[in-house]
Amino acid sequence: METDASVPSGLAAPQRVLLIIAGGIAAYKALELIRRLRERDIAVRCVLTAAGAEFVTPLSVAALSGERVYRDLFSLTEESEMGHIRLSREADLVVVAPATADLMAKLANGHADDLASTALLATDKPVLLAPAMNVEMWRHPATQRNLARLKDDGVRVIGPESGDLACGEVGAGRMAEPHDIAAAVGFLLAGGEPLLAGRHALVTSGPTREAVDPVRFISNRSSGKQGHAIAAALARFGATTTLVAGPTALGDPPGVRTVHVESAQEMAAACEAAMPADIAVCAAAVADWQLRAVAARKIKKRGAAPAFDLVETPDILATVSRPGPRRPRLVVGFAAETGDLIAEATAKRRRKGCDWILANDVAATPIFGADTTTVHLITATGAEAWPRMSKIALAERLARRIAAALAPAAAPSPA
Numbered sequence: 294m295e296t297d298a299s300v301p302s303g304l305a306a307p308q309r310v311l312l313i314i315a316g317g318i319a320a321y322k323a324l325e326l327i328r329r330l331r332e333r334d335i336a337v338r339c340v341l342t343a344a345g346a347e348f349v350t351p352l353s354v355a356a357l358s359g360e361r362v363y364r365d366l367f368s369l370t371e372e373s374e375m376g377h378i379r380l381s382r383e384a385d386l387v388v389v390a391p392a393t394a395d396l397m398a399k400l401a402n403g404h405a406d407d408l409a410s411t412a413l414l415a416t417d418k419p420v421l422l423a424p425a426m427n428v429e430m431w432r433h434p435a436t437q438r439n440l441a442r443l444k445d446d447g448v449r450v451i452g453p454e455s456g457d458l459a460c461g462e463v464g465a466g467r468m469a470e471p472h473d474i475a476a477a478v479g480f481l482l483a484g485g486e487p488l489l490a491g492r493h494a495l496v497t498s499g500p501t502r503e504a505v506d507p508v509r510f511i512s513n514r515s516s517g518k519q520g521h522a523i524a525a526a527l528a529r530f531g532a533t534t535t536l537v538a539g540p541t542a543l544g545d546p547p548g549v550r551t552v553h554v555e556s557a558q559e560m561a562a563a564c565e566a567a568m569p570a571d572i573a574v575c576a577a578a579v580a581d582w583q584l585r586a587v588a589a590r591k592i593k594k595r596g597a598a599p600a601f602d603l604v605e606t607p608d609i610l611a612t613v614s615r616p617g618p619r620r621p622r623l624v625v626g627f628a629a630e631t632g633d634l635i636a637e638a639t640a641k642r643r644r645k646g647c648d649w650i651l652a653n654d655v656a657a658t659p660i661f662g663a664d665t666t667t668v669h670l671i672t673a674t675g676a677e678a679w680p681r682m683s684k685i686a687l688a689e690r691l692a693r694r695i696a697a698a699l700a701p702a703a704a705p706s707p708a
């Protein structure tokens with residue numbers, strides 16, 4: 294099981310989530326969400342709407358949650374055993390996943406005509422919605438109006454993400470991934486104050502592609518998982534977050550302004566345009582070299598192999614770290630090393646001028662594309678070994694660390 298620094302251990306009683314599963318194709322992901330929450334020792338009690346039960350069976354929900362499933366507002370047995378008021382009050386957090394356009398509309402307008410909407414209206418606990426719907430339904434002014442009203446009412450929202458939708462269309466509407474929802478739940482249950490509210494964070498992620506000619510490029514194996522997770526975590530902590538992302542297979546993280554770029558030059562320009570920032574985390578695997586001149590036409594495979602005239606790409610981390618009025622208060626870089634990890638990462642911290650370096654030993658374990666990672670945090674005061682953890686857990690731990698370093702009570706120079 295993954296451990297997560299954001300979830301305090303040793304809590305007296307297990308924390309409890311009331312999970313409302315509404316009707317949508319994404320309801321199948323709610324089963325995975327139950328597992329992810331149970332892994333975190335969070336007790337999950339589920340309400341399944343009539344439409345939700347068309348997509349997942351009460352039996353699977355009961356089996357995974359280990360509790361009976363609540364479905365009917367006017368069931369005498371359910372009301373005598375557990376009224377809808379108690380159902381929503383006994384939870385520490387109410388999660389709706391998937392949150393349909395219909396259920397969002399009901400909650401935004403105070404309707405209570407079934408168990409799900411009644412429990413949502415009766416609760417005195419925080420509510421987290423994970424919307425999932427067709428892209429046009431999501432974009433519809435009515436849904437956006439309801440969303441704005443719900444946010445005004447203090448409802449938290451995670452996602453939706455962009456990508457292929459079950460209806461065959463492409464765009465925003467995919468429910469956030471269960472592990473991301475579980476991480477957000479962990480964060481909210483752990484106190485969830487918007488520790489970075491009012492801060493602007495800039496994150497780079499993914500590889501870059503350096504063109505050789507119109508069809509070829511130089512690149513690397515970076516998946517972008519770590520950088521994207523960091524951007525998502527900083528946004529969850531309340532930072533206004535700009536992610537400058539090279540080409541990856543990942544969707545845009547929820548709540549993050551994502552700028553898509555290809556080359557190191559474009560990434561550098563997008564970072565410059567996104568400044569000023571309070572926090573910069575350079576997690577991108579920027580290509581080290583670009584061609585001095587990109588061939589305007591496809592290089593023909595005739596005769597001798599071409600010799601490429603390579604020049605270094607702009608060093609974004611070093612540029613962002615340069616002293617001056619626009620320098621972010623905290624700049625974090627990454628170092629993937631195969632030699633003496635600590636010594637090389639410590640030297641890199643000084644050379645680049647950043648405040649912290651997260652160093653991983655890429656010789657010991659595969660990092661690229663993996664879901665877990667092992668790092669050392671190198672600061673001005675030394676190196677700290679972090680245990681092996683998921684990239685999402687690492688992102689949360691880093692975001693928490695950044696928030697502590699920038700807190701008003703913290704020392705002026707982050708260490």
Ligand code: C5P
Pocket residue numbers: 497557575576577578579580581606607608609610611625626627628629
């Ligand atoms: O020099 P090296 O590539 O090992 O440094 C890694 C760190 O520097 C990472 O944080 C990476 O995002 C950043 N970097 C950058 N621009 C470059 C090269 C690396 O921002 N051109």
